[in-house]
Each structure stands twice: as structure tokens, then as C-alpha cells.
Amino acid sequence: MDKVVATCDEAVADIPNGASIMIGGFGPPGIPVHLVHALRRRKLRDLVLIYCGGGTDEDGIGGLIADGAVRKLISSYPTHPGATAVRERYLAGELELEVLPQGTFVERIRAAGAGLGGFYTPTGVGTELAEGKEVRVIDGRAYLFELPLRADYAFIKAYRADRWGNLVYRRTMRNFNPIMATAADVVIAEVDEVGPVGALSPEEIETPCIFVDRVVEAPRPWVRQRPATGR
């Protein structure tokens, strides 16, 4: 049950070319940057990334795209000013892009993790993002059918973990992380601090260890000075 691996490089060593990888994070909070940088060192090709933003130089996701390691990006908001690599690769026709409303993006991942075959959402009805999707009227309102979204790997960022992979988050670093942790074959968690089993209170564990395959400690220096809760 001990899932701790020594380094980020070891944690991503078995990822093959062409793998699909979910990456948590929104803004800077919750981005597993050390795993992303380790992935970049692998110099893989044809990856499919499932990530809400477009990636920047700082978080390394922009670097992966600039390297040409990514064949397709499934995203919601790859448009932010820092996402220069997406812009260049997409406009040059070198990057396939699937853009989803943010609620649909996360719910497709949630559906996959919860074993559902899809869901109907009112979001996107009557827009160009509805093209090619089944429309069903339920109680007089139109909904679009959306499929589940799984991946081969998920990179998760959490605050604290125990050696079994129970995870605790702080502030807005949750975002996609607890959801993506349910929807990939191999889930790798980068955390600031790993403690012994029993160190976390059951009530604070947001991602139970059943979802997590590997844990790697990659502390951010500032984190130890801050409380997990309170103001």
C-alpha cells in the first residue's frame, strides 16, 4: 500500500508516446509543475493533454506544447495571454484543439470517474459548440448529450498526503484535482508534504487513497509557513 516514489522523474518513467494525460490546476494553484517538468524531460511525442487552461512557460505545460510533444489539447480556456505556445502551434495547424465549456469539461471527467456513460447538460444548446451533439428535450428544456472523458494518466497536485495516497488540499488548489483523480488508469499525486498513515484526519481527506497510485513529495518552500485552514 505504500505508494511513495522518490522522484518526479521516477513517477513519470513509464509513460509512453501517445499517452493521454489529465493535468489538474487553475491559475497557478493546483498545477503539478514538478511532474510536468519531469514529463517534459522524457521528450515524448503525440501526447493528448486534458488541461483546463493553455499552459505557460512557468507551469511547463506551455513548454511541452512548444516542444511539439502534444498532438491534441482538450481544454476550456486556452486563450489566456500567457498561452503563447498554444496560440502559435494551433494557428500553424500543428496542434489539435477541443474546446469545452468549463462545466462540461469537468463533468465529463466526473462522469468517467463515476462510471457513467455520459450526461445531458443545458450548457451549449443553441451555440456552435452544440454542432454534432445529440439534443434531447427533458421537461420542456433542451439538453446536449456529452460523453465521459478518461485518460491513461492523471497528474494531481495536493497539499498533504499519507503514504497510502490519501490527499488533502488547501484553498483553491482543489479545482480539477479531486475530480481528475477518479478518471485515469494511473493517478500520480505531487504533494508538498507526505506524512505517516493516520496523520490525516478522516474528515479532511478529500481524495481517498483508493484513487491514487503514486505519491511524490515535491515541497514548495513557502507552504510550510502557512496553515491549511483559517485566514
Add this chain to the structure above:
Amino acid sequence: MPLTREGIAYRVAHDLPDGSYVNLGVGIPSLVTRFIPPGRIILIHSENGILGAGPKAPPGEEDPDLVNANGDFVTLVPGASVFDHALSFAIIRGGHLTHAVLGALQVSSRGDLANWRVPGPRVPGVGGAMDIAVGARQVWVATTHTTDRGEPKIVEECSYPLTAPRCVRRVYTDLAVLSIRDERLVLEEVAPDVTPDDVAARTAATLTVSPQLRVMEIPAEIDGIRLLAS
């Protein structure tokens, strides 16, 4: 006199009732929190998992794990909660937000909203706009009445790609407050010294003037912030 961007935000803020749960878009909507009248408690929701987002953190006191959907380092008010994106969008789509205040590229006279994409060779990115437009109980738009080039933003039919059809209930601009009732565009209020004809001349849609048309009550400035353009 037309309103400044802060003036538009001030006017919106005064219509949000005590006890509202509100999501604010970027631009003018993001200024609304500054002008909430004292005594009203309004909780601000942010797509990335905050209910009870507070003002931006003072320089040097930013928490690297705490941003809003705009990417600003913010604070939390007492009573705030944080949660994951699935729950955040259950709040949005599930009709739990009482109001959303959004920016617009165009609004049609029937309440269609276009605010996510300008056609052309650009990277498309929608974010939470479509979910919020279909999910909030009341969708209000806060925007300048025309573009920087003087083109009307309130139109008969949107030419930009839609965010959602038939979702906007009210539009707050530098010239007027308009409502959309039974797919008709109704002029409810005008800014001081602005006439219904002035508004109609800058609107590319049929305008019905409310029999209860009012002139906005708005101070020229508040706490040194100008609300009316000179």
C-alpha cells in the same frame, strides 16, 4: 451625462438584494463589489471553487493557493468556503446562483448573449461563460452601450457566436438600464440628461419605452471615484 465604468458597476450593485449569491464576469462586472451598499451581505462565487471571495490581497500578502477565476490573488470573507470544480459548476448549472453579472460583445433584443468569441483566426476559449449564462437564475449584462468604435452592442440579432440564447434579463450600460420582458427590449431608466432618443440612436434594435421610465439616481462621485462622465 453618461456613466463611467464605475458608474455602471455602482448602478448594478444597488439592484443586488441582501442575501444574493453572485458570479461576476471580467471587466465592468468585476467592479461591482466595490459599490455594494453598506448593510447588505452578498456572497461572490468564483468558478474555480470559492463562495465568499473577498477583495484582492494586499501586496505582499497574496496566498499562492488562492486565486479567483480571473487569476487575481484574492482573499476570503468570513463564512467563505472552497470546493472543487464539479461542485462549483453544480452551483452554476443547478440554478443556485441568484445572479450573474456578465460582460457582453453583443446582446440581442430577445436576450441572446454573445460574449465568448470574436470570429477569425484565433484560439477559441469559452471558460465558464456558457454554463453561467444558462445556469444563474438572473443573468444581467453590464457593458458600455456601444463599442470603442461607436457600434451598438444591443442589436436585433447577434452576429457574433452565441454564448446562450434567450438568457439575459437586464442590461446596464453607461446610458440606460434596459430589461428584456417577453422577448421585448424595454427602456427602464436613463442616465442623467440622456433622453430615450439618445438611447434609441445608439441601439440597433427596437426599443419600447417603459411607461414608468425613470432617470437614474446616481451621485456624480463617491469616495473620490467618478460615477458620471464629465
